[in-house]
Amino acid sequence: MARKNLLKLITIAISLILYLTACNEVNLTGDEIAWSPDGKYMAFINVQTQKIFISRAKESDAELILVDEKIHPTQSLQWSESGDYLMYLKSQDDNLGVWVYNMATRSSSFLGNIASKKVDKTLRPTFLPQWEPDGEKILAVKKANNGNLQLIVTSPKNNFRKTIFECxxxxxxxxxxxxxxxxxxxxxxxxxxxxxxxxxxxxxxxxxxxxxxxxxxxxxxxxxxxxxxxxxxxxxxxxxxxxxxxxxxxxxxxxxxxxxxxxxxxxxxxxxxxxxxxxxxxxxxxxxxxxxxxxxxxxxxLTFDNVLQYFGWKRSGNLFFTISYPESLVELSGLRADEKEFSELNEAKKIEHQLICFNEKGFKKIGQNMIAYQENPDGSSHAFYKILKINILGDNVFLPTLMDSTGNLTFFAETAEQNIAATDEFLAKKQYENAFPHLNKYWGMDIRTNDLTKLLDIKTIFNSDKKDSLHIAQLTDAMIQGAFVRTIIALQGAGLNNTANTFLDGFANFSDQYFRQTGQKYDEMIWALITPYSRLHEFDRGISAIDQIMKLASFDSLSNSYLFFAQAIFLYKKSDYPMCIKKLLQSAQLLPVHKDEVEPYNMLLSFCLKNSNFKRISKTDELFSTLINRFPNGKGIEITYELMGDWFEKNMDKTSALNAFQKALILNPNESRLWQKIFNLEKRQ
CATH class of the missing domain: 2.120.10.30 (TolB, C-terminal domain)
Structure with missing residues (x-):
């Protein structure tokens, strides 16, 4: 069963990389972010935690103002023209209500319900409320208990409320x-x-x-x-x-x-x-x-069947929207786009959620994986949600983001996953100092200057008399989420090698104690350890660190871990086929004879051989021999023989190729493809 799950995981992961499937479906529209009219404040909803925050737009390190939480899934944030009030929707007691946050008093007030589950179980508003231009009144549509729609006007100042139409x-x-x-x-x-x-x-x-x-x-x-x-x-x-x-x-x-x-x-x-x-x-x-x-x-x-989200015209006269394939943009007659920018757009392939700015000068790309976009009223900065992943098979993380006029990013991360995703963005650019604030939030301490003894004192943590369950849970999450690995990469990148080694030693000791005391297998966690190193292209450090940790693993678990390692190398460092072959060989050598099926190895081996054009990669012949000796009658071994035959044939060893094809045919005599390969070889001899 473990092998079948492993095969399924490999199939899914490789499919994700090779075919570049689209990002997860999202329902964000752009109403989840709102700039104050003067552009000084940015209100946003953290869609992961359903909380509303306000930030000073020009002060990325300013303290966030918490407005409210448990916000309705139909997001809607709007500032009054004066900037004194922020309006939003909130569901409470099976009703959907309009709420207003007062910037002066730093408090929220309830203006009235516009929907009820008695009338509509989805609590979906038919119309998002709007502020009166230059005024303090709000226009809204309410679903009345009798099923009618009412157009109402209300105000936060004097509890004013009037129904102006009902139908x-x-x-x-x-x-x-x-x-x-x-x-x-x-x-x-x-x-x-x-x-x-x-x-x-x-x-x-x-x-x-x-x-x-x-x-x-x-x-x-x-x-x-x-x-x-x-x-x-x-x-x-x-x-x-x-x-x-x-x-x-x-x-x-x-x-x-x-x-x-x-x-x-x-x-x-x-x-x-x-x-x-x-x-x-x-x-x-x-x-x-x-x-x-x-x-x-x-x-x-303007587009060809590829618009994902429309964000509309902004005060600057720019029109914003996201598309999935930038090459399908067209240059408008009479409008000349910047040739370099336009060329880049047309050459790009299968980029999801590419934000496009259109104006009288033409098209311009702003960035990738961006949704729910809003431009600052003065046009100097951009606010949006960045779509990120903390591992290849994980869910999307939607991170509220501010981009200034120079392209610098500020992430408003709240959850552990969001801080890890933000860390990845900076580590990938080797901006280690920018990564530390998010790592510090994750650990709840400044990892560069604090004494790490208490955090990583493994013997005390696992002491049977005073076992610290909360501490164990924190470090377990850090291991599963890859926070340990990312912290080590950041510390090493910043030149803090002694602190990095302390973390690495603590990581290895904790992993050993955790697996010994829980009885879990290393291969159930190893993917979380491999992915951060791989996706951040830190292979030399990753191989050294993970090899050190895996020395503590059990025999069978270590085999699966190396198989995962081979998969990660293929996915993230596609040209390093020798390393992939080497890890496959290490995995196969550690497996007991007659162990399970060979299909996971065939899949990765096939990709390596075909993508390297069947070059004579070192240890390939040894890998074939190991697989055949350890899986003499394993499920899929006939494919192994066929792959070996293809490899020998490409490397001009026709005799060995014919022998391999014949052994595959004995195991699968009804495969016409094998008959054809044997016929072609004998014909040429």
Whole structure:
């Protein structure tokens, strides 16, 4: 069973590397990060812990302000125009409520619920609340207990709350007009057909005006100049399935169609100058962005079925989105992208979550593995979540990140996994000093200056009379998560060799005691030890350190450990096939005769031989002999013979190749491929 699990692990890991599968699906939209209007503060949600924090944007080492925790999965952070309040959603007692954090008092207040599980079990809001431009009022859509949707206005200042519209319908989408302060909203799927369409209301009046009737409205967008309104409609003609985008003046008289498509229109948004519309469309799970020139009524497709997330226009006039394959960007007619940047984009292959900035100059890539993006209002910095992994088979870690104008990164790490992921980013760049703050957070102490005796006093920790269970659990997690290895790499990289050796000795002693007292096998943990060294390209240090630790391992466990080691070398240092062969041989030599199946070895051996073009790598023949002697009738041994035959044939030893193919055929006489190989060899002799 252990071998089968090992084979499965190797198959999964190699598939992940060779085929570059996409990052895990995420639901982050960009509303999880919000800049204050003056750009001095950045609010963000730590999606791993569901806590909201506020940070001073220009002070990366400033203390974080904890706003609230246990936040609703539908993230939404918005600052008031004055920057005095931060609005967010929070679920409590089966209700979804609107909350506001007061920067002056450093406290939160509850404004009211907008959904209840009695009406909607998902607690999914149909519309994210919005602040009034230049004011303190909030516009929200509430799901009432009778099933109706209510458009309400509320305020944190004086407990003001007013319902301005109520309807039994599928959806209400609303927008503030920055110029007139009026509310424009669309109604879709109303039980009373007469209520479908676009409405407007000045808050000083009692009743809204129904300014445009339509049964199939989807999205609306108001230009920042307050001069035009854009909206999308589904099924614009009775005999087609086309959807369209229309523009009109603010009274919605004589709307004009400027774009049509057979794809679902997901979002429309005016550019800051009011001259263009970005239109996001989806069909068969493929998302694209069109840029519509409003005056010319012409649309240009920016992407080709590869948009992952759309973050919209920012104050700077930049349009941001992420894609999966940068080479599919097109250079817009009349707009010239920087040739070097554009060339790099087109040459890149299968990069996931590549953040793209588009403006009148063309396209520019910002970075990879970035989601939920927001640009600072002054355009000087970027906030986003960096997608990271702490090991190849682990879950994604979404790390709140700030990038300044020079490209320097600040990670807002809270959990152990986040601090390890942040450490990896700096170790990979050999920025050891930047890694220490995150390692110090992980260990709860400054590992460069503190006395490590208490932390690594293994005899005291495992003393049977006073066994320190919490301490053992901390060090066990550090071993499994690879924190020990990363700490050693950082200390060695910073030239603190004595401290690094202390950690290495403590690591080895703890591993020995842990496995002796728990009875667990080394191979169940060894992958966590190998991966950090491998992915950070610290092979010489890694081989030395892990060999030292594995000297303490049991016989069978050590064999599996070397097999893991061979896998790691192949995955992370693909050109070092001799090292891979050497570790496979060490593993095979340690196994008892007739032990299990040979398939895990065949898989790695096949990859090594084929990727090295069957070169005569040292110890390859010894590895074949060892596998055959130890697995004479093992599952998959016929594949071993066939691989050996291929290797001999490529190295011009036809006699040995024919002998190997014939032995494989005896074990698998119905394999036509073997008959063909034997026929071809005999024909050439």
């Amino acid at each position: 039994q319908c599928a959806r209400i989408a609303a927008k503030w007009d920055r110029q007139s302060k009026a509310v424009y909203f669309s109604v879709h799927g109303a039980a009373d057909n007469r209520k479908n369409g676009i409405w407007t209301l000045n808050l000083n009046r009692l009743n809204p005006d129904h300014i445009f009737h339509a049964d199939n409205l989807a999205e609306i967008s108001i230009s920042q100049q307050g001069a035009q309104i854009a909206f999308s409609r589904l099924g614009i003609s009775s005999d087609t399935k086309l959807n369209g985008v229309f523009i009109a003046n603010m009274n919605c008289k004589n709307p004009k169609k400027i774009f049509e498509t057979d794809q679902e229109i997901e979002k429309i948004e005016w550019s800051p100058d009011g001259q263009k519309l970005a239109c996001v469309v989806t069909k068969d799970k493929k998302k694209n962005i069109f840029l519509i020139d409003v005056e010319a009524k012409k649309a240009i497709k």
